[in-house]
Amino acid sequence: MLDTPSHTTETKRAAAPIRAIRAEGARIAVELVGGRTARLSTRWLRLACECEACGDTASGKRWLTPADISTAIHAESFDASTPGQVTAIWQDGHVSRYDAAFLASHTDDAGAARFEPQLWDGGLAARLGRFAFDAVVGDDEALFQSLRALRDHGIAMLTGVPAEKEATARVAGRYGPIRETSYGKVFDLISRPDARVAGETARAQIPHTDEPFRYAPPGFIFFHAIRTGAGTGGTSLTVDGFHVAELMRTGTPELFDLLTRRGVTFHREHAGEVFFSAEAHVISLDAVGQVTGIRYNDRCLAPQQAPETEIDSLIEALAELTRLICDPQNQFQHQLQPGEVLVFDNQRVLHGRTAFDPTLAVRHLRSCNIDRDGVHSAFRTLARRFAPEEAEAVLYQGAIF
Incomplete structure (x- = not known):
C-alpha cells in the first residue's frame, strides 16, 4: 500500500539531511551529509510510521502497536533520492515515508533536546519579563512572549490589569483552564481576624510553594493585586x-x-471539610538528574516518619533549604501595585511576603491556579507559529515524584 508522509519539516526539529540509508540487521545505518554514519533501531523505524493505516500518535488515532512489530522485522529496500524524504519498503510490502530531518534528529547520538531553565537570585529585576495586559489579552505573539518568560524564569509580571475582580479570570484564562480547588476557582486573599489560611493573616510568610499536601500541587499561580497598601509592608x-x-x-x-x-x-x-496528606520528594529530578520541581512549605510539614539514623539528617536538610530560601541574596522583592499580576510556576518558584499592618491599609489579592501542562501546552501550540524550533524541547515537568 502507498502511504503519505506524516513527519513534516515544519513540525520537527531541524537536523542534518540524510545522504543514504541501508539495513544492517536489527539496525538501520544512516549516512548524514558531512560523512557521519549513525544508526536507528529497525523496530523503532517501523513503529515510527504514521501513515493512514498506522495512524498517528499525536492525535491518539493510532492503530499500530509495539506488539505488532516483531523482532524479525526488516526492510526490503530504502530510497533517499527524494530531497527531504526517506521511503522504506518492508518485508510484508508495507510502504513508509519519513521526513529526513525527523529521522536524523532521532539518530543514536542526537538525544532529546532538553530545555535548560535560566536560574536567578535576588537580582531578577533586570531580567523579569513584564507584559501589558492589553497585549497579552489581545495578541497571541505577546502571549507567547510571556509564556516564554515563564518557561525561562518560572515567573513573569503582567501590568495594566484592571483592578477589578472580573479581570483575574479573564487574563488567567489566556494561559489555560483555571483549576478549581477546595478554595474555589478564584480565591480572595484579604487579611481578616478570623483567617482560615495563613495568607489571610498579616504575618510574614517564608517563601514556599502552595499546597504541597496535594498529590498534584497547583502548577502556575496568578496573584492579581486589587489593593495593596503600598508602603505599609506586605512586600512580595x-x-x-x-x-x-x-x-x-x-x-x-x-x-x-x-x-x-x-x-x-x-x-x-x-x-x-478536608484532610489532605501527601508524601513526596522536596526536590524532584528528571531522568538525567536535572531538577524538575520543588515542593516545600515549612508550615505544612507533618511530623516525619524516618529511621532514627536518618531523621536528624532529614531535619538538617530541610533546615538548610529553609536557610537558603530565607537568604535575602536569593530573594527577589517587589511591592505589588494595584493592576499588577504576578504569574509564577508554583513547582519552581517559592513565594512569600513581609509582614504588614492591617490597620493602616487593606491588602487584597485575588489568586487562581492553572495546571502546568495547560500552560506548557499553550506555549508549545504558539511556538509552532512563532518559534517552531522551540516547540518540542523537553520542558521541566514539575514536582512529580
Whole structure:
C-alpha cells in the first residue's frame, strides 16, 4: 500500500539531511551529509510510521502497536533520492515515508533536546519579563512572549490589569483552564481576624510553594493585586527553587541527595471539610538528574516518619533549604501595585511576603491556579507559529515524584 508522509519539516526539529540509508540487521545505518554514519533501531523505524493505516500518535488515532512489530522485522529496500524524504519498503510490502530531518534528529547520538531553565537570585529585576495586559489579552505573539518568560524564569509580571475582580479570570484564562480547588476557582486573599489560611493573616510568610499536601500541587499561580497598601509592608518575596537546589547540590550534596530520595510528608486539615496528606520528594529530578520541581512549605510539614539514623539528617536538610530560601541574596522583592499580576510556576518558584499592618491599609489579592501542562501546552501550540524550533524541547515537568 502507498502511504503519505506524516513527519513534516515544519513540525520537527531541524537536523542534518540524510545522504543514504541501508539495513544492517536489527539496525538501520544512516549516512548524514558531512560523512557521519549513525544508526536507528529497525523496530523503532517501523513503529515510527504514521501513515493512514498506522495512524498517528499525536492525535491518539493510532492503530499500530509495539506488539505488532516483531523482532524479525526488516526492510526490503530504502530510497533517499527524494530531497527531504526517506521511503522504506518492508518485508510484508508495507510502504513508509519519513521526513529526513525527523529521522536524523532521532539518530543514536542526537538525544532529546532538553530545555535548560535560566536560574536567578535576588537580582531578577533586570531580567523579569513584564507584559501589558492589553497585549497579552489581545495578541497571541505577546502571549507567547510571556509564556516564554515563564518557561525561562518560572515567573513573569503582567501590568495594566484592571483592578477589578472580573479581570483575574479573564487574563488567567489566556494561559489555560483555571483549576478549581477546595478554595474555589478564584480565591480572595484579604487579611481578616478570623483567617482560615495563613495568607489571610498579616504575618510574614517564608517563601514556599502552595499546597504541597496535594498529590498534584497547583502548577502556575496568578496573584492579581486589587489593593495593596503600598508602603505599609506586605512586600512580595520570590525565590527560584531551582537556584537554591543547585546551591545545595554544590554546597551540601549529601543533604541535596536526601531531599531527592527521601519522601517528606505534608498535610492540611480543616475539620469536617478536608484532610489532605501527601508524601513526596522536596526536590524532584528528571531522568538525567536535572531538577524538575520543588515542593516545600515549612508550615505544612507533618511530623516525619524516618529511621532514627536518618531523621536528624532529614531535619538538617530541610533546615538548610529553609536557610537558603530565607537568604535575602536569593530573594527577589517587589511591592505589588494595584493592576499588577504576578504569574509564577508554583513547582519552581517559592513565594512569600513581609509582614504588614492591617490597620493602616487593606491588602487584597485575588489568586487562581492553572495546571502546568495547560500552560506548557499553550506555549508549545504558539511556538509552532512563532518559534517552531522551540516547540518540542523537553520542558521541566514539575514536582512529580
